[in-house]
Amino acid sequence: MGEDMAGVEFILLEKVDSTNTYARKNFDSLTDCSVVAAREQSAGRGRMGRRWESGKDLSITASAVLKNLLQPFHAGIVVGLAGLELIRESVPEAFSYLKWPNDIYCDEFKVAGVLSEGVFSGGRLQGVVSGIGINVNNSTAELRKNSVSAISLSEIAGREFFLEKMRLELAKKIEKYYIMCQLHFDAVSALWHRENRLIGEKLVLDMPDGSSKRGIFTAISDTGAMLLRDENGTEFCFDCGDVKIDTSLIDFNSLKEKHIT
Ligand code: BTN
Secondary structure, three states: OEEEEOOEEEEEEEEEOOHHHHHHHOOOOOOOOOEEEEEEEOOOEOHHHOEOOOOOOOEEEEEEEEOOOOOOOHHHHHHHHHHHHHHHHHOOOOOEEEEOOOEEEEOOEEEEEEEEEEEEEOOEEEEEEEEEEEEOOOOHHHHOOOOOOEOOHHHHHOOOOOHHHHHHHHHHHHHHHHHHHHHOHHHHHHHHHHHOOOOOOEEEEEOOOOOEEEEEEEEEOOOOOEEEEOOOOOEEEEOOOEEEOOOOOOOHHHHHHHOOO
């Protein structure tokens, strides 16, 4: 099924292994900024080789084809800001923010994750496929079998959501941030930094090799890496990892106030 919105092609698949895999396979024939969504994914993928599980019509699973970015990590900025805006509009009662590198949280719980993958041909980067999974009508009990920190929008709001409308809204927001990224990158980048509300906070970063590092999250570099200062004042730079939220270290009330502009 294909649906044309002003400028952006939106494709809704009944069932697919993974919208990211589909968008990568069909990258050449898909137009720039098209969004491929699926009602069901049989082999959804998350960051660091993890699976992204979701039953039919329980969550939003969608991937954007972005062919005109200055840097691959800008795909996460576009899709992350679009997802955050959709989540904020859906659950205005929650405190929603971006959590480095590619998650969207409501308070201390994860509602969405983004997986961006470069598409190469002849050794050259052709563009990026950036997929987002948003927990919408999932039961939180089911989600927590895989991730203790997960939550769904319906659990927060106490009601079910209409996924069809939300998928289209997401595609429109992706288009909006993609255009803004090309025309006013500095403004979009500043917004993205501002929405990464854990900057300035004490936290623990779990690394893929099983080790972890504790420190203050001082900034995000121009290439999207996390800068973490340890207790000796030494600054470390990390390209990936999982930020662990320790509620005894972070005061969510002051976090909300601190970044209001
Ligand atoms: C993460 O939090 O680890 C990222 C999860 C990304 C999941 C989405 S669902 C749509 C798209 N297709 C996939 O296979 N993965 C992404």
